[in-house]
Structure formats: structure tokens, C-alpha cells
Amino acid sequence: MRIDAGLLGKSVIVTGGSRGIGRAIVELFADEGSDVTFFYRDNAKAADEVVQAATATSRKVASEKVDVRDASACAAAVERVANRCGRIDILVNNAGIIRDNQLAALEDDDVRSVLETNVGGVFNMARAVVPHMIVQRAGKIINLSSVSGEKGGRGQTNYAASKGAINAFTRALAVELAPRKITVNAVAPGVIETEMSQDVRDAAGDVVLSKILLRRFGSPEDVACAVWFLASDYANYVTGEVLHVDGGFKME
Numbered sequence: 001m002r003i004d005a006g007l008l009g010k011s012v013i014v015t016g017g018s019r020g021i022g023r024a025i026v027e028l029f030a031d032e033g034s035d036v037t038f039f040y041r042d043n044a045k046a047a048d049e050v051v052q053a054a055t056a057t058s059r060k061v062a063s064e065k066v067d068v069r070d071a072s073a074c075a076a077a078v079e080r081v082a083n084r085c086g087r088i089d090i091l092v093n094n095a096g097i098i099r100d101n102q103l104a105a106l107e108d109d110d111v112r113s114v115l116e117t118n119v120g121g122v123f124n125m126a127r128a129v130v131p132h133m134i135v136q137r138a139g140k141i142i143n144l145s146s147v148s149g150e151k152g153g154r155g156q157t158n159y160a161a162s163k164g165a166i167n168a169f170t171r172a173l174a175v176e177l178a179p180r181k182i183t184v185n186a187v188a189p190g191v192i193e194t195e196m197s198q199d200v201r202d203a204a205g206d207v208v209l210s211k212i213l214l215r216r217f218g219s220p221e222d223v224a225c226a227v228w229f230l231a232s233d234y235a236n237y238v239t240g241e242v243l244h245v246d247g248g249f250k251m252e
């Protein structure tokens with residue numbers, strides 16, 4: 001069996017690559033020899049650190065400050081990547097936010113910003129990238145979902161709705177793009193050790209751990225490996241799937 005994952009020289013876009021899971025994804029693809037461009041929203045210092053660490057080891061990593069809620073900014077940035085790299089092989093829609101609260105306490109902006117980022121951002125990026133992949137008759141799109149897309153969680157109506165939408169979006173786009181030889185899949189992490197989950201881990205870490213079959217929180221690298229698989233040639237016959245990386249959390 002061939003052991004080359006087929007990622008060498010691939011042009012990859014990762015949204016939200018400056019921290020957490022996105023950073024681990026950027027670094028894994030860069031280690032594979034891919035040409036990676038990641039987008040971030042505000043944190044230029046974190047983004048620069050990722051680029052500098054990659055450059056120091058001769059990896060190909062570039063960053064762009066692109067808010068995924070801004071459709072025209074996404075389109076323009078995707079064109080810049082396409083012009084520079086000649087093609088776009090892989091899109092990882094990773095950027096996401098959380099604004100947990102019980103329904104009655106949610107502000108309008110808590111609902112709007114979560115849906116605009118987690119769902120709107122995925123639409124904006126897919127609509128910018130897919131025309132390139134259609135011309136190429138090749139491409140792989142991987143969306144970051146969450147265990148919350150299937151498993152109910154207190155105070156997560158806005159976030160759960162956004163991730164349930166991502167699961168549905170993934171299946172529908174997989175149907176649409178299969179004739180064009182483009183695969184669309186999602187990865188649904190459980191509780192992963194990043195800034196996003198810090199409050200939950202601080203407030204109820206032991207309770208949550210008791211519900212995770214493998215009795216540990218996930219690492220960003222655990223999730224990056226699943227994204228790597230779905231982007232690799234090993235997953236050429238996989239589309240429309242939501243792969244849970246949650247230590248068995250959704251089963252408890």
C-alpha cells in the first residue's frame with residue numbers, strides 16, 4: 001500500500017489558523033510540504049508567531065487578516081491565494097466562535113455573531129473556493145463541526161444550531177459537488193484543549209471528563225489528524241461524512 005498522503009505541494013486554505021485547532025492543522029499540513037495560507041480575524045501577534053515558526057523551519061505558511069463574516073473579503077483573499085499558488089486544492093473551514101448562555105439570557109448579538117461566523121463564514125469561503133475546484137475537477141473541503149451539532153448541551157442553542165447547520169451543509173454540498181470530483185466532509189470535535197473551551201473546562205471540567213469515554217480532553221493535534229486524513233488521498237472515497245473526534249463524548 002502506498003504511504004504517501006498526497007499532500008506535498010498542495011495549496012491549502014485554513015480559516016482561523018492563528019490559534020488552537022486551526023494552528024495545529026496549519027502546522028500539520030505545512031509539515032507535509034503543503035503550501036498553506038491561513039486566515040485570522042484580529043490576533044496579528046498570534047498569526048505572526050505561526051508564520052515565523054514555519055519560516056524558521058522552511059515550511060510554506062502565509063497569513064491574511066480576513067474576517068470570514070465578510071463575503072467580499074473572503075472572495076478577494078481567495079483570489080489572491082489562487083493567483084499566487086495557481087490553484088486551491090484544500091479548504092479547511094475552521095474559524096468559529098462560541099457565546100454560550102441560556103436562551104433567555106442570550107443577546108441578539110450572541111445569536112447573530114455565532115451564526116454569521118460559524119455558518120455564514122463557511123458559506124462565504126465555500127462560495128469563493130468552489131468555482132476554482134470545479135475548474136480543476138478536484139478538491140477537498142473539510143468543515144469544523146462539533147459534538148454539539150448532535151448532542152444537546154445546556155446554554156448552547158446558538159452554537160449547537162450553527163454546528164447542526166454545518167453537518168447539514170456538509171452533506172448537501174457533498175451531493176452537489178460529487179459529480180465534480182470534489183469531496184466535502186466535516187470533523188466534529190468534542191472538548192478540545194484550546195482557549196474556546198477554557199471556561200467550560202474551568203467551570204465543570206470533572207463533570208465533563210466523567211462523560212468522556214476516554215477520560216481526557218482532546219488535543220488540537222487529535223483534531224488536526226482527522227482533518228489530515230480527510231484531506232489526504234487515503235480519504236479519496238469518503239464524502240458527506242461527519243467524523244467525530246470526541247473520545248466517545250457523544251455516546252454518553
Ligand code: NDP
Pocket residue numbers: 015016017018019020021022039040041042043044046066067068069093094095096097117121144145146147188189190191192193194195196197
Ligand atoms: P479558538 O477560539 O482557539 O480559535 C479560533 C480561531 O478562529 C482563531 O484563529 C480566530 O482568529 C479565528 N476566528 C474567529 N472568528 C473569526 C472570523 N470571524 N474570521 C476569521 N477568523 C476567525 O477556537 P478552537 O481552535 O477551539 O476551535 C476551532 C474550531 O473547532 C471552531 O470551529 C470550533 O467551533 C470547533 N470546535 C472546537 C471545540 C473545542 O473544544 N475547542 C469543540 C468542538 C468544535 P483570532 O486569533 O484572530 O481571534
